[in-house]
Amino acid sequence: MKKKNTDIFGALADPNRRKILMLLSAGILSVSALAEQFEVSRPAISKHIKVLEENNLVTVTDQGRERLCELQQQGFLELYDWIKFYDAFWNEKFNNLENYLNKDL
Numbered sequence: 001m002k003k004k005n006t007d008i009f010g011a012l013a014d015p016n017r018r019k020i021l022m023l024l025s026a027g028i029l030s031v032s033a034l035a036e037q038f039e040v041s042r043p044a045i046s047k048h049i050k051v052l053e054e055n056n057l058v059t060v061t062d063q064g065r066e067r068l069c070e071l072q073q074q075g076f077l078e079l080y081d082w083i084k085f086y087d088a089f090w091n092e093k094f095n096n097l098e099n100y101l102n103k104d105l
Contacts, residue, residue: 011055
């Protein structure tokens with residue numbers, strides 16, 4: 001059985017996957033509509049979508065003969081929490097540095 005990808009940063013590292021996410025930010029699109037925006041094959045786009053789906057960034061639903069893709073909030077929340085932690089971390093470090101530099105003034 002193939003191991004499920006759970007590396008959100010690995011998923012976001014590929015420019016094609018980032019472009020897919022940007023395209024989906026405008027709304028739900030079919031796999032075919034997404035594939036038309038790229039110079040790679042539809043199977044390659046399907047593989048990229050699978051990686052995004054495994055990382056909870058995209059959901060794919062079947063509607064008739066179409067496969068529809070939509071952004072999924074959960075993966076972005078996990079990413080946001082990670083960024084928020086380091087934002088607070090660095091703000092504290094810079095505030096400490098500012099306090100240290102202003103101490104002798």
